[in-house]
Amino acid sequence: MRILNKLLFALSCTALASSAYAQQASDGVVKIGILNDQSGVYADFGGKSSVEAARMAVQDYGGKVLGVPVEIVSADHQNKPDVAASIARQWYDTEKVDAIMELTTSSVALAVQGLSKDKKKITMTTGAATTDLTGKQCSPYGFHWAYDTHALAVGTGGALVENGGNKWFFLTADYAFGYSLEDQTSKFVKSKGGQVVGAVRHPLAATDYSSFLLQAQSSGANVIGMANAGLDTANAIKQAAEFGITQGGTRLAALLFTLAEVKGLGLKAAQGLTLTEGWYWDQSDENRAFAKKFMDKTGRMPNMIHMGTYSSVLQYLKAVEKAGTDATEPVAKLLHEMPVQDIFAKNGKVLPNGRMVYDMYLFQVKKPEESKSDWDMYKQLAKIPGDSAYMKVADSGCQVTQ
Amino acid sequence: MAVGTQYIAEQPKLRTSSKVLGAIAIAALLAAPFFFYPVLLMSILCFALFACAFNLLIGYVGLLSFGHAAFFGGAAYFTAHAAKVWGWEPLAAILLGVAGAAVMGLLMGFLAIRRQGIYFAMITLALSQMFAFICLQVPFTHGEDGIQGVPRGYLLGILDLNEPLTMYYVTLAIFLFGFFIIWRIVNSPFGNILKAIRENERRAVSLGYRVDRYKLGAFVMSAALAGLAGGTKAIVFQFATLTDVNWQMSGEVILMTLLGGIGTLIGPVVGASLVIALQKYFAAWNFPVTVLIGIIFVICVLLFRRGIVGEILELMKRRQKGAA
Numbered sequence: 001m002r003i004l005n006k007l008l009f010a011l012s013c014t015a016l017a018s019s020a021y022a023q024q025a026s027d028g029v030v031k032i033g034i035l036n037d038q039s040g041v042y043a044d045f046g047g048k049s050s051v052e053a054a055r056m057a058v059q060d061y062g063g064k065v066l067g068v069p070v071e072i073v074s075a076d077h078q079n080k081p082d083v084a085a086s087i088a089r090q091w092y093d094t095e096k097v098d099a100i101m102e103l104t105t106s107s108v109a110l111a112v113q114g115l116s117k118d119k120k121k122i123t124m125t126t127g128a129a130t131t132d133l134t135g136k137q138c139s140p141y142g143f144h145w146a147y148d149t150h151a152l153a154v155g156t157g158g159a160l161v162e163n164g165g166n167k168w169f170f171l172t173a174d175y176a177f178g179y180s181l182e183d184q185t186s187k188f189v190k191s192k193g194g195q196v197v198g199a200v201r202h203p204l205a206a207t208d209y210s211s212f213l214l215q216a217q218s219s220g221a222n223v224i225g226m227a228n229a230g231l232d233t234a235n236a237i238k239q240a241a242e243f244g245i246t247q248g249g250t251r252l253a254a255l256l257f258t259l260a261e262v263k264g265l266g267l268k269a270a271q272g273l274t275l276t277e278g279w280y281w282d283q284s285d286e287n288r289a290f291a292k293k294f295m296d297k298t299g300r301m302p303n304m305i306h307m308g309t310y311s312s313v314l315q316y317l318k319a320v321e322k323a324g325t326d327a328t329e330p331v332a333k334l335l336h337e338m339p340v341q342d343i344f345a346k347n348g349k350v351l352p353n354g355r356m357v358y359d360m361y362l363f364q365v366k367k368p369e370e371s372k373s374d375w376d377m378y379k380q381l382a383k384i385p386g387d388s389a390y391m392k393v394a395d396s397g398c399q400v401t402q
Numbered sequence: 403m404a405v406g407t408q409y410i411a412e413q414p415k416l417r418t419s420s421k422v423l424g425a426i427a428i429a430a431l432l433a434a435p436f437f438f439y440p441v442l443l444m445s446i447l448c449f450a451l452f453a454c455a456f457n458l459l460i461g462y463v464g465l466l467s468f469g470h471a472a473f474f475g476g477a478a479y480f481t482a483h484a485a486k487v488w489g490w491e492p493l494a495a496i497l498l499g500v501a502g503a504a505v506m507g508l509l510m511g512f513l514a515i516r517r518q519g520i521y522f523a524m525i526t527l528a529l530s531q532m533f534a535f536i537c538l539q540v541p542f543t544h545g546e547d548g549i550q551g552v553p554r555g556y557l558l559g560i561l562d563l564n565e566p567l568t569m570y571y572v573t574l575a576i577f578l579f580g581f582f583i584i585w586r587i588v589n590s591p592f593g594n595i596l597k598a599i600r601e602n603e604r605r606a607v608s609l610g611y612r613v614d615r616y617k618l619g620a621f622v623m624s625a626a627l628a629g630l631a632g633g634t635k636a637i638v639f640q641f642a643t644l645t646d647v648n649w650q651m652s653g654e655v656i657l658m659t660l661l662g663g664i665g666t667l668i669g670p671v672v673g674a675s676l677v678i679a680l681q682k683y684f685a686a687w688n689f690p691v692t693v694l695i696g697i698i699f700v701i702c703v704l705l706f707r708r709g710i711v712g713e714i715l716e717l718m719k720r721r722q723k724g725a726a
Contacts, residue, residue, distance in 0.1 A: 038690070039690035039691060039692050039693070040692075048688075073686065074686060075685035075686045076685045076686070076687075076690070076691060077685065078681060078685070078691055078692065079645070080645050080681070081548065081639070081641055081643045081645060082445060082635070082639050082645070083681055083682065083685065085441075085639050085640075085641070086439075086441045086442055086445055086639075086682060087682065087685055089439075089441050090439050090441065090442070093439070094439065105546075106546055106547045107546055107547055107548040107550075107641075107643040107644070107645070110547055110548070110550045110641075111548070111550055111639075111640075111641050111643075114550050114551045114640070114641075115640070130547055132547060137550060137551065174538075174539070175538045175539060175545050175546065176538075176544065176545025176546060176547070177545060177546055203535075204535075204538065
């Protein structure tokens with residue numbers, strides 16, 4: 001017990017010291033918090049590299065806004081909504097953080113956006129997929145930047161049909177996220193004239209996909225759509241490669257997969273995979289130059305999550321500059337109005353529900369022999385204009401439309 | 403029964419000093435929100451109560467449950483649903499969570515107590531995983547999004563829980579209530595029989611106790627108290643998600659209890675405070691938190707197997723013996 005008290009006392013001293021420091025500094029600083037998974041399953045997807053991306057955005061902006069320095073703080077929420085919520089609350093209450101970004105995984109993003117709505121603070125989500133962020137649970141101060149399930153479904157579902165993949169078989173993770181991806185994607189497949197010949201549900205975190213894949217193969221489909229995420233997708237792709245499914249002419253379409261995961265899987269297993277992303281480093285000279293800078297700092301090429309975080313920080317700083325203040329209301333209003341024009345989004349715009357709309361791309365993973373360098377992994381198949389990729393405000397179910 | 407008699411013999415000596423210590427601890431808890439961030443403290447209190455409830459089972463009956471997350475997370479879902487969808491008053495919603503957890507405890511316990519040791523742990527793990535998959539599937543939990551935006555509301559229609567300090571003192575009151583109940587259980591004749599079962603089950607049977615009933619009773623109480631912690635957490639954080647029903651959460655509560663000291667009343671509280679504070683304060687570090695907690699766990703198991711509080715108590719006991 002005495003030890004406990006001593007511990008409490010010691011901790012209270014450090015807490016006091018750190019909060020006193022924060023208050024002193026908060027007088028003349030704009031603080032942005034990057035809250036994401038830095039040690040768990042999504043650490044590659046965003047993680048520390050996203051924090052670096054945010055720092056690059058601050059640097060590229062000049063390090064200062066309205067004459068005061070910009071500071072990036074970051075924390076690892078360990079995929080726990082309660083850890084995320086208590087960090088977010090503390091950032092707002094005692095450390096004067098002005099906005100929180102990235103927010104990997106849906107439960108975390110919804111929780112933090114919800115409490116930020118109560119606290120009247122801005123959140124810009126790049127790491128979560130759910131359309132609820134700008135739908136039923138939207139907030140006047142909440143923005144959704146990089147991608148969402150709708151855009152992925154339109155991209156992979158719609159655009160791939162136009163590209164010849166018209167008979168679909170779904171391999172769906174057996175929970176809400178999987179169903180919603182499958183539903184949305186089938187809708188677009190059908191609207192483009194394709195057909196869905198079957199679907200099979202696999203338990204979350206399954207390790208053996210052989211029976212599901214054989215079922216898919218015998219269905220006569222020419223596309224296997226993988227309505228799952230992360231490790232599930234990676235395992236299914238690996239096993240499909242072992243079965244020689246892609247060599248047989250059937251295409252694999254991953255609904256949520258980024259450059260980071262493709263790199264992790266390797267070209268040998270991932271070749272031929274079709275996926276939708278919002279950015280690729282080898283698309284233009286400008287992108288290549290940026291990616292090189294990013295590579296020097298983090299040792300990896302950025303995916304759309306890293307770039308989305310970069311873009312959201314940059315746009316936030318532009319809005320603060322233009323508003324002449326870091327107060328939430330005027331900045332949020334400007335964020336809704338200002339066009340997004342940076343390395344990540346060309347001619348992007350923000351809908352009244354907080355959804356940032358920009359062009360998405362359908363990519364195919366190269367064969368090992370086509371790849372010229374370590375990170376040379378995508379071939380662009382199609383461009384999906386933002387207006388068709390993202391949900392209309394009227395369909396989103398968001399009530400805070402101004 | 404050796405432990406029981408030993409305990410009774412020690413009791414008078416501990417009484418006065420433990421009263422003083424208890425008073426200091428309560429005073430510290432009352433003053434804490436002025437020094438620490440209230441949400442962090444509330445989080446610690448919820449997990450501490452959860453760990454205490456778990457400890458009731460492992461520390462005093464010797465049953466290692468690997469499925470306590472089901473009660474904790476299940477109650478969080480019940481409470482969140484009642485408060486958000488049905489618009490229940492927060493205390494009633496929490497009580498619903500407790501009742502739900504108790505019913506689940508009765509069902510799970512009924513099946514699990516028939517086996518011992520590793521089999522008991524595996525049955526509880528299996529049943530709690532089944533529950534976790536149900537939570538993933540049924541519509542009212544909203545899958546991986548979780549139930550979000552649960553209103554804190556007004557306690558008994560009067561106290562505004564949106565005030566952080568009010569919420570803190572309500573959480574503290576719930577924690578102390580739960581802790582008091584555990585203390586009462588442990589120091590009751592019922593508790594002594596539980597300890598007898600832990601020490602030597604066959605002898606307890608031969609003494610004429612219906613061991614299964616006692617075990618089931620303890621299991622249900624532990625589940626209900628874990629539910630109290632989970633329901634309170636849902637109101638504090640205003641959401642209920644899959645994180646709380648996953649098996650990792652069952653593992654985490656074992657970790658908290660082991661770090662603090664199994665079979666000591668205050669140990670789980672210390673363990674929970676340590677784990678939650680680490681998760682929070684080291685979130686901004688460059689070093690992965692999970693690895694850090696793992697390292698601490700390994701050190702703890704290698705160097706002080708009785709846990710932090712367990713070792714301190716042992717040290718005190720040895721000193722007393724030396725003095726006498």
